Amino acid sequence: METTIPKRVFTFLKQLEKNNDRDWFNEHKPEFKAIEKEVKAFNKEVFELLNKHDQIDKLKQFRIYRDVRFSKNKQPYKTHFGCSFNRVKPNLRGGYYIHIQPNNESFIATGFWDPNKEDLLRIRKEFEIDDQEMRDILKEKTFSNIWGDFKGDSLKTAPKGFDKEHPAIDLIRRKQYIFIKQFTDDQVLSKHFIDEVDTAFKAIRPFFDYMSDVLTTDLNGVSILND
Numbered sequence: 452m453e454t455t456i457p458k459r460v461f462t463f464l465k466q467l468e469k470n471n472d473r474d475w476f477n478e479h480k481p482e483f484k485a486i487e488k489e490v491k492a493f494n495k496e497v498f499e500l501l502n503k504h505d506q507i508d509k510l511k512q513f514r515i516y517r518d519v520r521f522s523k524n525k526q527p528y529k530t531h532f533g534c535s536f537n538r539v540k541p542n543l544r545g546g547y548y549i550h551i552q553p554n555n556e557s558f559i560a561t562g563f564w565d566p567n568k569e570d571l572l573r574i575r576k577e578f579e580i581d582d583q584e585m586r587d588i589l590k591e592k593t594f595s596n597i598w599g600d601f602k603g604d605s606l607k608t609a610p611k612g613f614d615k616e617h618p619a620i621d622l623i624r625r626k627q628y629i630f631i632k633q634f635t636d637d638q639v640l641s642k643h644f645i646d647e648v649d650t651a652f653k654a655i656r657p658f659f660d661y662m663s664d665v666l667t668t669d670l671n672g673v674s675i676l677n678d
Contacts, residue, residue, distance in 0.1 A: 454496040456639050460486050461553040464530050468553075471526040483515070487532075490551060493645065494534040497549065500649040505656070506539040507547075531556070538659070541676055544570075544666045545659040547652050555635045559648055561655045562629035563662070564603070570666055575610060575623045577665045582619035588657045597654045603627025628662070630655065 463486050467476070476483065491512050498510045513533040519525045531552035538545055548560040566574065578585065588594060589601075605624045609615035613623050632651055638644060667676050 454493050454645055455642055456493055456551060456644060457486075457489055458640055460490060460532070460551065461636060461640070464532075464551075464553050467528055468530045471528055471530070473527055476528055487512075487515070490532045490534075494549065496645060497534075497648060497652075498536060500645070501536055501547065501652060504653055505659075506543055507536050508539045509537040511535045511537070542663065542667060543659070544663045545655075547655075549648065551639065553636060555633075557634045557636070557639045558631050559634070559651060560602075560629055560631045561598075561652065562601075562603075562627070562658070564627055564629055566628070571626070573666060573670075574628065574662070575613065576670055578619045578622040579613060579617060580670065582622055584661060585622060588661060591657065594654055594657065597651050598630040598632060601625060601628060602631045603629045630658075 463479070463482060466479075470476075494510060494512055498507060501507045511534065513529075513535075515529050515532075517524070517527055517529055519527065531550055533551075534549045536547040545562060546564075550556075550558050550560070563570070563574075604626045605621075606626060608624070609617070609620055610623065613620070617623060634644070634647075638647070641647075668674055
């Protein structure tokens, strides 16, 4: 029997959205704990599937509690479940994310959400030298059918030290290198959802292999990792 996301996960999250306060949540905490356990079982199954074709060292299911200290939104609880999967560093770069939220707002994501300034500069320098391999990855039929093009933020102009007329400026201007695939509620509740997630994550590998190679070498292609 394949692991699935039960319908009551969405039912609970919809109720929480309407009753986002501590009294309601504490009253329904046993129900939440049971649902959280089911979502975690799904994510653990994804973890096992990923490790059949990648090397994942950590699964992190994010807590339902929101940090409201520096947020204008003072609602105490998230209305979704989120989970990340970290690849084994330093050789492998990139990560996977699953977001379960009702009203057709679920999605999976991969890539580089917040690269540090050293990694970002290294990626941009690679595109400045040669962007063809990245273009070929993006154009590959299976990849593009599943993931489409990059999502995320870009600068409005060229980063400091880069030519705004460079042919690869669309790639160089990016601040994030992420891909997002949306799912409807019916798709998430389907018995095929876990296979669709795994298939999509498997398809991202050419991008991860490329970026891992870039981020573990200098501009001459020499490894920067300690043996």
